[in-house]
Amino acid sequence: MLATLDQFHRVPRVLRLDMSGQPIRWITWQSAVSLYTRDLVRWTLGESVLRIRGGYSRLDGSRTVVDVNSIVACDGRIFQRDRGQIPPLTNQALFVRDNNTCMYCGQQHSVFNLTRDHIVPKSMGGTDDWTNVVAACKRCNHHKGNRLVEDCGWELIALPYTPNLAEYLALINSGRILGDQMSFLQTQFGNARRKRDAIKEQRARLPN
Numbered sequence: 001m002l003a004t005l006d007q008f009h010r011v012p013r014v015l016r017l018d019m020s021g022q023p024i025r026w027i028t029w030q031s032a033v034s035l036y037t038r039d040l041v042r043w044t045l046g047e048s049v050l051r052i053r054g055g056y057s058r059l060d061g062s063r064t065v066v067d068v069n070s071i072v073a074c075d076g077r078i079f080q081r082d083r084g085q086i087p088p089l090t091n092q093a094l095f096v097r098d099n100n101t102c103m104y105c106g107q108q109h110s111v112f113n114l115t116r117d118h119i120v121p122k123s124m125g126g127t128d129d130w131t132n133v134v135a136a137c138k139r140c141n142h143h144k145g146n147r148l149v150e151d152c153g154w155e156l157i158a159l160p161y162t163p164n165l166a167e168y169l170a171l172i173n174s175g176r177i178l179g180d181q182m183s184f185l186q187t188q189f190g191n192a193r194r195k196r197d198a199i200k201e202q203r204a205r206l207p208n
């Protein structure tokens, strides 16, 4: 639904794509307006979400109006990203990947009580990458220490995976993604993420 700036508590971010439809990054509405006014938006998806009124033309007195779509594909400066590129590993994105859930005890925690745990400890040569790290609560992380999961008699409740770019963009903007943006990103989610989402939905349907 088209709205003006003052109608938003938090103005949503716009999803920027390259010409091939590859999601590139989240941009602010100001950057989106700048792309529109420089005539760099080539095609759009999703709804027009925001109407920005600009200055008045000196020639005919008409006022510039820019309707910003939730998803815009642009040319201009090319942000060439390799489709196989690995998104940066941050705690924020990691915790969202793991649904703020400790992958050992299965409890959901606030981010303040979560840590990045290395499944194979660094002291044993474990690497700091997406497939060797999980969200773990402080208690479990402390208990596990420098041991392997099996040495604790534990099992991971879900397998870690490396998010692709679409998954990563969904992770870092979670909680403020518009429905059509999420639907678009979901078309590019990989199998690991889909499987987890399916399990999450199944669990949600189970009576407590």
Ligand SMILES: [Zn+2]
Binding pocket: 102, 103, 104, 105, 106, 107, 136, 137, 138, 139, 140, 141
């Ligand atoms: Zn735990």
